Amino acid sequence: MGPAYWWMLFGMALVTYIPRMIPLTFLEGKELPPIISGILRNIPYAVLGALIFPGILFVQEGNILFGIIGAGAAFLIAILGGGVMSVVLGTIGVLAVYSLFM
Amino acid sequence: MENNTFFSGLKAGMSIAIGYFPVALTFGLLAKTAGLSMIEATAMSIFVYAGASQYIALSLIADAVNPLLIVMNTFVVNIRHFLMTASLSEKLKPEKRWIKAIYSFGITDESFSMLATSKNKKITTAFTFGVTLIAYGSWVIFTAVGHVVGANLPLFLQAAMSIALFAMFVGLLVPSMKGNRKVVMLATIAAAIHCFFYFTELLSTGWAILVATLISSVFVEFIYAKHRKTSELIYSREGE
Numbered sequence: 001m002g003p004a005y006w007w008m009l010f011g012m013a014l015v016t017y018i019p020r021m022i023p024l025t026f027l028e029g030k031e032l033p034p035i036i037s038g039i040l041r042n043i044p045y046a047v048l049g050a051l052i053f054p055g056i057l058f059v060q061e062g063n064i065l066f067g068i069i070g071a072g073a074a075f076l077i078a079i080l081g082g083g084v085m086s087v088v089l090g091t092i093g094v095l096a097v098y099s100l101f102m
Numbered sequence: 103m104e105n106n107t108f109f110s111g112l113k114a115g116m117s118i119a120i121g122y123f124p125v126a127l128t129f130g131l132l133a134k135t136a137g138l139s140m141i142e143a144t145a146m147s148i149f150v151y152a153g154a155s156q157y158i159a160l161s162l163i164a165d166a167v168n169p170l171l172i173v174m175n176t177f178v179v180n181i182r183h184f185l186m187t188a189s190l191s192e193k194l195k196p197e198k199r200w201i202k203a204i205y206s207f208g209i210t211d212e213s214f215s216m217l218a219t220s221k222n223k224k225i226t227t228a229f230t231f232g233v234t235l236i237a238y239g240s241w242v243i244f245t246a247v248g249h250v251v252g253a254n255l256p257l258f259l260q261a262a263m264s265i266a267l268f269a270m271f272v273g274l275l276v277p278s279m280k281g282n283r284k285v286v287m288l289a290t291i292a293a294a295i296h297c298f299f300y301f302t303e304l305l306s307t308g309w310a311i312l313v314a315t316l317i318s319s320v321f322v323e324f325i326y327a328k329h330r331k332t333s334e335l336i337y338s339r340e341g342e
Contacts (some may be wrong), residue, residue, distance in 0.1 A: 001137070001139070001142055001165075002139060004169055004188075004233055005138075005169075005203055007147075007169065008159075008172055008179055008228055009142075009145060009149055009150065010149075010170035011169070011170075011173035012146070012149075012150045012159065012172065012173055012176040013150050013177075013248055015173060015174075015176055015177035015179045015180065016150050016151070016152050016155065016176060016177075017182075017206075017207055018292040019180060019181050019182075019183045019184035019187070020180075020183045020184075020186075020187050020206045020209045021187070021202075021203050021206040021207070022184065022187075022208060023184060023187040023188035023190075023191055024187045024191050024194070024202045024203070024206040024209075025199045025202050025203050025206065026152050027188060027191040032192075035323060035324075035327060037192060038323045038326070038327070039319045039323045040145075040188055040189040040192060040319075041189065041192070042214060042288050042318070042319035042322055042323055043185055043186065043189040043218075043300070043319050044186075044189060044214070044218035044219055045275065045278060045284075045285045045288040045289050045292075046250075046288045046289065046292035046314070046315040046318040046319045046322075047182075047185070047186065047211070047214070047215065047278070047280075047292070047311070047315045048215055048271050048274060048275040048289055048292075049196055049197065049272050049275070049288060049289030049290060049291070049292035049293035049296075049314075049315040049318065050193070050292040050293060050295070050296040050310070050311045050315050050318075051192060051211055051215075051268075051311065052268055052271045052275065052289075052293060053271060053293035053294075053296060054293075054296065054297045054300050054301075055268060056265070056268040056271075056272075059264045059265050059268065060261060060264065064206070064211055066261070067265075070265040070268065070269070071272070072261075073269075074265070074268065074269040074272035074273065075272055075276065078273050078275075078276035078277070082114075082273070083273065084117040084216075084273035084274060085116070085117045085273075086273075087269050087270070087272055087273030087276075088117055088120055088121055088227060088266055088269045088270050088273060089120070090269075091265050091266075091269035092262045092263055092265060092266060092269070093262075095261065095262035095265055095327075096258060096262035098262075099257075099258040099261045099262055100258045
């Protein structure tokens with residue numbers, strides 16, 4: 001790759017950093033209307049929903065059963081009260097066993 | 103205060119670091135196959151630090167797409183972070199602007215979710231640095247490692263680990279869902295809208311997540327706004 005790669009990298013870094021930085025450095029201390037701050041407080045949970053589905057079902061291309069088993073294991077462990085770490089490691093464990101024997 | 107230190111941040115960020123391990127490893131491996139040197143691949147993880155867009159960039163590089171288009175694509179995929187940091191700014195303890203400018207670089211889907219669902223009412227700068235540093239370190243280091251050794255990991259383990267980040271999202275979401283109908287609604291509606299865009303192919307993933315999140319957050323807030331009017335006093339006190 002030549003210098004073009006490094007220019008591209010510079011551009012990618014810039015357009016990724018700006019949306020991260022602007023709200024944190026310029027929103028602080030501003031009193032937002034309650035409806036706006038209500039919406040902003042909702043965002044984490046909505047984002048998580050959108051990040052999980054449908055992506056979790058398609059982690060292995062062409063093998064939706066893999067995704068379904070993974071999603072099922074993750075939700076089950078989480079509902080049973082496992083912390084984030086046990087959900088991650090437990091789900092990997094379940095799928096490792098599954099892909100070892102399938 | 104006990105749970106708001108740099109060290110507890112590192113501990114909380116550990117599960118992100120574990121989740122990044124396979125993803126970064128795979129990225130390093132794929133970067134190699136796309137023709138990037140180890141320096142070039144690792145530099146992308148150092149300076150861009152955004153998983154999805156880095157993967158997309160790789161496939162576009164392999165297709166010899168115009169670099170300017172790759173940059174624009176990166177912007178579209180990552181604009182959702184604007185929503186996240188806007189949402190997070192309420193939860194962070196006041197801090198000097200330039201320090202916030204530094205740690206804002208570390209806000210990803212994963213660190214944002216971790217910080218935003220943290221039990222601490224207000225998050226300290228130290229905790230934020232703890233979470234973001236260990237995650238960032240894992241991402242950068244395992245990109246380089248992946249470029250060198252990635253292919254040697256047993257296949258069944260590579261496959262199983264591809265679920266890691268999603269499992270982490272589930273682990274963060276489910277505890278907040280318990281006994282909270284609003285959270286259940288928010289997540290379900292956003293998931294349904296994203297599925298709709300995914301299957302109709304109306305929007306690319308970056309935009310789809312952004313739009314699904316916005317619609318769900320606004321819609322649910324308006325439903326609950328009615329409810330809020332009746333309990334305005336309690337709410338406004340809680341918001342102090």
